[in-house]
Each structure stands twice: as structure tokens, then as C-alpha cells.
Amino acid sequence: MHVMGGLVLGIAIGTARYYSFPNKDTAAALAGYMSLISAVFLHLIKMIIGPLVLSTLIVGIGHMGDAATVGRVGSKTMAWFVSASVVSLALGLLMANLLHPGVGIVIADQGANTANLSTQSFSLSSFVDHLVPTSVFKSLAEGEILQIVVFAVFAGIALMALGDVGRPLIDLADRVSHMMLKITSYVMLMAPIAVCASLASVITKSGPGILLNFAKFLGSFYLTLFILWMLLIVVGYLLLGRRMFDLVKRMREPFLLAFSTASSEASYPKILDQLVRFGVPKRIASFVLPLGYSFNLDGTMAYTTFATLFIAQAYGIDLSMGTQLAIAGTLMLTSKGVAGVPRASLVVILATLHQFGLPEPGLFLIIGIDQFLDMGRSATNVIGNSLAAAAVAKFENSLDEPGVNAIKPAAIPGPGIHV
Secondary structure: OHHHHHHHHHHHHHHHHHHHOOOHHHHHHHHHHHHHHHHHHHHHHHHHHHHHHHHHHHHHHHOOOOHHHHHHHHHHHHHHHHHHHHHHHHHHHHHHHHHOOOOOOOOOOOOOOOOOOOHHHHOHHHHHHHHOOOOHHHHHHHOOHHHHHHHHHHHHHHHHHHHHHOHHHHHHHHHHHHHHHHHHHHHHHHHHHHHHHHHHHHHHHHOOHHHHHOHHHHHHHHHHHHHHHHHHHHHHHHHHOOHHHHHHHHOHHHHHHHHHHOOOHHHHHHHHHHHHHHOOOHHHHHHHHHHHHHHOOHHHHHHHHHHHHHHHHHOOOOOOHHHHHHHHHHHHHHHHHOOOOOOHHHHHHHHHHHHOOOOHHHHHHHHOOHHHHHHHHHHHHHHHHHHHHHHHHHHOOOOOOOOOOOOOOOOOOOOOOOO
16 A cells, blocks of 8 residues: 555656656756665665575475475476466567557657667577576676576575485575565565655656657557456466455555566565465475566566567568567567566567567667556566466465465574474
């Protein structure tokens, strides 16, 4: 409720400031000062994410029992991620073909610059750089989530194989995870203020009119996301029954937090906490959720195909169905290698435009409103990843009643908590 209040207040303040300061330079300077608040919040979240992912994933794997269980859970998790990605990509293609959001767009001279984005992020060597860590401390310092996940998987399996010898380190990781969750509760007190500042900054700089100029594109994309939300909820209902509505209710605050800050990372600790309270065992939630942040970005998947076709339509380029499917297949692969790449969605789209000979300056058509688009993408990723964790727990016959696995402070001294 407080986050929603911050969202509404931010829109009101941003609109008032935009009309109070018609000079663009003044408005931009004012927006920069306001954005500092949200920047501090996001920096604090990033400070939490690395240690939290590392500790919870090690504990999750360490409590799996054996390597066979890790392999079984991992295969089910990746099968879900691939299936969800295919559906999201296909939905983006379908809606772009049905709604034609790019038809009628007037193309201005955008120049040759493409906002300093580079397609070099998609070489095989670059993918390996983002996948395999050279130092876990470097990965933690730079926030390379995928590298942290790789190290945590190795560490968790090694500690599990050591048996009683590895138990003290698993208990230590358990205590670290509880410490990070307590720090998270302190940081989250700032969330409503950060949400307010983030939206106020964007609207002060760009004005509410930017939404009207691209109303067709924004409306079409959010309709696509709404359909994707409904699909996810229907699938969740088929798997979880009426408990799916409880999961949606529990994810309301993380959803609003991700939406208003345009950051999936901001909601990670809250999602983890609510999943465990919902009944997903901590060992499964701690295993599935970090992987989801690298491989299960449903909102991003739908956006990349939708935006690519939007640009083609804006330039009057008719793409055959074969070409569209090839674009979707390319996006399926390239999007999995951009963990840690700034403005990843735009980088993915730019690389696709380049590969298929589409006008790269078309990226400017969406850069101006990307903040508003990213809000919807980030919120969708919350739904997708929370459902994925609940589904894997269901497949493992490990989904408990709400509150059974609620995260409690670890006892110190003592043997630690084994969830």
C-alpha cells in the first residue's frame, strides 16, 4: 500500500514539476537531483543481491540431499524456463502482427548513432565472460548474477558431497542469508520514497505527454503484457488450483516495486521471502529464483520480438513469417547471454536489427520511452519467476501449506536451520 502511494505521489509531483519548470535544462537538472534518491535505493538493493543469491543458493543446494536431486530439480527448472520463453516470444510476435503498432509512425532523421549501445556483447567469448567467473569476489563486486550462480552451484554441490564436514559452512551460509534478509527489511523501508522519486524524475524530465505521443505502441505492448499475465495466471491455476490467487496476492508488493522502479532486482528479496511464506521450500526457492533472473525474463522476451517488429513496421519493412521465426529463435539464444549487460533489452534488439539488416536508428523510436516499457517488463518478470519457483516445488511434490517454511531468524549459537 505504501509503495502504491509512492507511485501515485510520484506521478503527481512529476507532472506538477514538469509544468512548473518549462525550461528543459532546468527540468533535467531537477530530475537529476530527484533521481539520486532512487539511485541510492537501487545501489542498496544491488549491495544486497550478490551476497543474498550466493548464500541462499548454497544453502538451497546443500539441503537438496544429493547430486541426483540437484540435477532433477535443475532439469525441471530449465524446461520450464525454455517453455515460458518460447510462449513469451511467440506472444510478442503474434500481438505485433495483429495490432501493427509501428504502422503510421513518422520517422524523423535519427542519425547514425545508436545511443552508444554495442552488439559486441553477443560474441561467444563475451558470453563466456558473463558466465564463468574468474573470481567470486570480483563477481560479487560487479554484480554479475550469472557468475555468482555458477560459483554457488559448484560450492553447494561440493559442500553437499562433503556431508558432515561441509555442514558448518552450510550453516554459516544460512546465517549469512538471514542477515541479508534482515538488512533487506531495513532497505525496504525506503522503497515508497524511492518509487516516488523515480517516477517524479522521469515525468519531470519527459513530461506526461511522452505517453500520449506513443500511446498506440505503449497501449499495444501493455495489452500484450496483460495477456501474458493472464496466461501465466491460468497456467498457475491449472497447476496450483486456488492457491494461485494467494500467490498473486503475495506478489502484489514485489510487482509494484519492480514496476515503479523498473528494476527486477529491487523485488528479488521480497519475492524470495514471499515464496517461502507461500509454501515453496527455501531450498527450491533459493535454487530457482536466481536462475530465473538470468534465464526466465518473460516480460523481456515478449518485448524483444514486439519491439523488433514495431521498428520494422515503422520503416515499412514487410517481414515474412520465416524471417520472424528466425528473429524469435535468435532472440531466444542471444537474450540468455546478457546477464549484467547495461540496458540489456535494447542491446538484444540492436544486435537483432544488425543481424537481420533492419534499420538500427529505429532503436531511437523506443529509447525515449524505454523507462515506461521497462516498468512493465520488470513487473512481468516478477510473476514469471514466482510462478516458476512454485511450479517446480509442485512438480517435486514439495509445496507446503502457507507459513510452514516462513523464514525465521537463525539461532546463534546452534546447529543452524535446515529448511
